[in-house]
Amino acid sequence: MPVFQAKTFRRATTASSTIGERIGASYRARLPRHPFLLFGFPFIIIIVAGSFALTPAAALRYERHDRKVKQLSQEEAISLGLKGPDGEEGIKRNPRRRILGDEREEYYRLMAKDLDDWEQTRVQRFKGEPDGKL
Structure with a gap:
């Protein structure tokens, strides 16, 4: 049986x-020898640059x-009818204030x-609605 060589196979560089x-x-x-320098650092740089680009x-x-x-x-509010000419609120008011x-x-x-x-009282239920009593 043939013996395998100890050298690892490297593809010959061709013109192709x-x-x-x-x-x-x-x-x-x-990459296995310097994982942070070749993978982690570029990743962090891309994230930071993206943050500045998206700002x-x-x-x-x-x-x-x-x-x-x-x-x-004031003039736009009067022209839209939101305020009267005297400055008081027109049609649209705060409903809670009213x-x-x-x-x-x-x-x-x-x-x-x-x-x-x-005193706690039960609310009347609609017809057919379950009242929660067993």
Whole structure:
């Protein structure tokens, strides 16, 4: 039986092997000896560079959002009918302010309630709706 040689097989470089193949073979041969330098460090550099590259894109996104939600000037508000000519609010008001009125009145109304004396009552269910009783 023939004896195998101790040398490892290396493909002969031919004219058909491209520069990319030679660089790749050299990279793969050196990677086990210097894994951080050849893999980890370039990875970290790409992540940091990508962060800096995406910063202007994020800024553009927020600027576009700000343009949509910009505050209206007095003249624009009057022209859109949001404020009357005298400066008072027009059609669109804060619905919560209309319901509650003054916050102080609501606060004192809640403080006047007796929160210690209450009774738990069941809510009437719709017909056919399970009431949770066994």
